Amino acid sequence: MVTVMNDNGKKINTIPIKKILSKWKIEYSCLNDYTICEIGLNPRYIQKLHSSNIDLRTFISIDYSDFCARIKSKPHLIYTKISNAISKLRKNDENFLSRISPYCLYEFGISMTILEKVLDSNLTMDELLVMNVTKLQTNIGLGEKKSGELREALNQVFTSVYNEILEVADLIVSLLNKSQVTNKSDLLHKINKNEDMINDALCLLEISKKIRVSENKIDIYQLMLFDYINDIKVEKTRNIIKRRLNGETLEKIGSIYGITRERVRQIIYKKIQNMPPVFEDKYSSIFLEFNFSLNEFCEAFEETKTTYNYLKIKYKKGYTSPTLDDLVKMDYISPNYIKKLTKKNIIYLEGEKLKNNATTIVEYVAKNIMKEYFSMHDLKACLDMLQRNNPEIDSRIRLEETYLANNHHKFNIINAFQRGYKYYPVDKNLILELIDELEFTKYHDVIISTRKLFFENKDYLEEKNITDEYELHNVLKIGLHFKNFCPDIDVSFLRMPKIQFGNANEYELVKSCILAYSPVEADDFYDFMEMEYGYRKNSFISYFGTYFSEYLQNGMINVAAERPPESEYIELQTLLIEEFYFIEDFENILKEREFSLDWLAKNNIKYLGYTKFSTYMIKSIYPSAIDFFKSKLINKNNVFDSSKIDKRFKYLSSFTSYLYDLITNYDYLQIDKNMYINQNRIQEVLGMSKNDLIEYVESIEDMVGNEYFTIDNLISIYGFEDVFREYGLNDYIYTSLFRRNQKIKCLLFQNHWIFKKTEKRITQVSFIEEVVDISNEKNIYEIMDFIEDKYGLRCDLSDIKQLLKESSLYYNDDLEKVYLDYDQYLEEFR
Incomplete structure (x- = not known):
């Protein structure tokens, strides 16, 4: 509640403060947060104003005759009372905080009589706050007791309001210096104070020239360009710079002052280059990076041509025209400009909303207008026709065939080899899925054809609308090479359809295979290379004839691998303690000890007591790889955890086939990604036999x-x-x-x-x-x-x-x- 007192300190009436505050607010800085009771109006007049819908905001602009017409009783008295109060408030507070005015003393128990004396003294609040009791007596004409009461109220004002505002102001400056806030909205989120308190702190900082506040931005205060120019003492220099910033040519300015064009340039350049940083320098990084025209810059940042011309003189313009994405990320950019550009950069084709740029439109045409397979000649013709029929389309879609072909990946177009080109969107999720499904991790230091990947995963890839090895090669190349979705995958793309994993040499790869399988019938070897590496048989026969014809005799491929030294054999007998080795591991053992690589030959591996398969060798005591897997890997425990064995086993077709058979026969059930449980354990715990499981599924x-x-x-x-x-x-x-x-x-x-x-x-x-x-x-x-x-x-x-x-x-x-x-x-x- 607020108690209203008359000039003699007598209680007049009690008014709910919420009712007053809700009605009597005004935007003028000197009148913020003052209530009617604080300017001494009789409560009966308050009710008159309320019923006439006149608040302080209305009063500021209302005509006197209109006011009298709306207020029937004693209009002159009410009008004069309000006018006098507002005049005193303005007089005392025009250069200080709205909340720290003499009228706030009323809230701390100071009577209207003392308050009137304070206002009549023409002292501002900041002057009052530093006065002691004696000075208050002298300057305001109060007795010692009343001056003491006033001093106490002033102390309360300082500690409860002013001090708190100073703390908020310091926090604002700190946040601005750390670039943690850029506008008022940011401040309201960062500072746990009410909006009025933040407004007062901003007002204090602005008055003291510590910050600069605009509609959308708050900056640490810096000297304005024209503040500096107006302080230049030499009038001629000052006017030359002003004329140049207003856009006049060097030649015209020189003719006015009777000096050469070059002399004008020197005067301007020297003064501007040696001036301290000014507020307009905030655009420097943007100006240095991007190329704006005068009109574009002024509209984008709601600036004048003088700012643009100043930046053009002081800094070298960038070469790149900003894209819409660039503009959106820029500080100080006008939201209205972004809104206008956004509208300009959108077009509608057959009801579909599109960005008006070459990339989007080419992709749209490839997807929606072209046949499934098309030539770049047809695509270019279609783009040209579309642009002619739709003048609003960006003219930059007029691209040459060569450019379209060399940059097809930018438009989600893949090279389908002899069938031409095809629209096919390649995103990160697709590439990650392909890497997983095609089991990229099983390939190390090898060159294969995507033909192998395609035929091993034909159903899956056709579901993905990838119809042959050439399309697969191109999809992978776009995702892994051009878009670099998975930088950790070490893959290189050779001539279609070959890809290289890690470090590999095709000649050495083929030679090591010849060495490993010799002697072997040529057709069997060609079939093996097609099955193991995906090399198309006809192409590989041609390649083989070019580089390895000396090994081919009467339909047989034969390399005479010599038996390595007996000393190496003896040492290997000691070193080879495992029953299973991957060939790459065995090769590393040989290289570490500098042993002959002839040990990799099939006959020499057999001499060591092992049977060689394509990528591994096992002890000869096992008739087949399945016998080894059955004995040593899977059937030892009720629960089999595949994550605890060498991950390369998962890429052996013999191993995965055996595991698949175990699952389909219900010998093992997979219970998680790497976990398998034995049927015996299922029977023991759940009491379910194989037949029970079959019936359960049925x-x-x-x-x-x-x-x-x-x-x-x-x-x-x-x-x-x-x-x-x-x-x-x-x-x-x-x-x-x-x-x-x-x-x-x-x-x-x-x-x-x-x-x-x-x-x-x-x-x-x-x-x-x-x-x-x-x-x-x-x-x-x-x-x-x-x-x-x-x-x-x-x-x-x-x-x-x-x-x-x-x-x-x-x-x-x-x-x-x-x-x-x-x-x-x-x-x-x-």
Whole structure:
């Protein structure tokens, strides 16, 4: 509550402070936070003003006759009272903080009588704050007691308000110096004070010329350009610089002052280069990096031509024209300019919103207008026609065929070899998936053809719309070479379709294979190189004939490998203590001891008591590699952890085939990425035989239709009983169970397993397409809710958007809606 007193200190009335404060605020700095009671108005007059909808803001601009018309009783008295109070407030506070005015003394118990004397003294608040009781008596004419009360109130003002504002001001300067804030919004987030307190601190700093405040920016105060120029004592020099900054030529200025053009330039250059930093230098880094025209700069930063001309004289302009992305990141840029450019840089083609630049438009044409396979000649012709029919399109799309061909990767276009070119978007997620699916980590210091990768993963790659080894080579090259998505992958791209992993030499690679397999029939060797390295047989025969024809006789490839020294044999008998070696490890042993590499020959390895295979050798006591795996790797424990064996085993086709057979026969079940459990242990703990497991899977097959499902989904809808969960086993075990007859396919989606009874391969894209179809939802958030409700899967928005873009569906980012195709989208607006 606020108690209003008359001049004799008598209580007049009590008014709720919230009511007063809500009605009596004004934007003028000298009147902020003052209430009607503080300027001594009678409460009856307050009610008159309230009922007439006149507040202090209205009063400042109201005409006197209008005021009298709206206030029926005693208008002159009210008008005069308010005018006098405002006049005193302005007089005392025009150069100081709004909240630190003499009127705030009222809040600390000073009567209106003393307050009137303080105002009549014409002393500002900063002068009052430093006066002792004696000086207050002398300057204001108060008695000792009243001066003591006033001094006490002033102390309270200083400690409770002014001191706190000073602390906030110091904090603001510190944050600005550290570049942690740039505007008022930043301050409100960084400083735990109310907005009024921050405004007062900004006001104090601005008055004391420590900061400069504009609409969108707060800066540490610096001298303005024209403040410095106006202080130049020599009038002629001052006027020459002003004329030049206003855009007059050196020649014109020289003719006015009767000096040469070069002399004018010297005067201006010397003065500007030797001047201290000014406020306008804040644009220096932007000006040095980018090339702005006068009009562009003035509009972009809402500056005058004098600022631009000053920067042009003092700094060398950059060469690069700023892109929209560059401009958005710049300090001091005008939001209105960005908004205008954004609108200018957007076009609509067949209803699709596109950035108006060459990259986006070329990609749009390749994706939506060209046939699946096209020539660069046809692409250029289409681009030229599109630009002619749509003048608003950026003219920079007029690119030469050679440029398009050499930079096709920039437009998500791949080289499909003899079939021409093809639109194919290559993103990081695709490349990471390919690296995983194609098992890049199993290749070390070798050169292979992508033909090997393609035929080993044909179904998967065709699902990805990669139709041969040339397309695969180009997709990988774009992702790993041009876009450098995975810098840690050591891969080089040779002439299509060959790629090199690590350090390798093709001649040495082929020679080591000849040495290892000699003697061997030529056709068998060619087949081996095609199977092991992907080399197309006809091409390899030509290559072999060029470099290794001396080893070919009567259809046989034969290299006479000499038996190495017996001393090496004796030492190797001691060194070779393992029953299994990868050939690369055996070769390293030979190199470390500088032994003959002839030991790598098949016959010499046999002499050492081992049987040689393509990439490994095992003790001759094992008839086959399977016998070794069975005896030494897998069947020793109830639980097999593949992460604890050499990871290269996972890349041996013989090993992976054997493990696959164990799983499909239910001898082992995979319970996690690297963990497998023996059927004997399943029988012991769960009491389930192989036949029980088969029946268990068949019951699931009978239960589900042809829709996607999760195990949680089965439990909630069908009351399915998951017998594995009470033993801590997760859904991974079902990937093993369903592998036996391949009727149910498995897919990892958002780190959860989903399944579907189908003969076809399932993908994340096919899952999203089916969800959209069966949910009858269009809004992307409702689709995500549907997935969570039906399948118990929480989705990442960006992942779902990406999958929609890869699908056959049409997704509109502005509407955040999904349509079966573009025609359905158009139908909504017809």
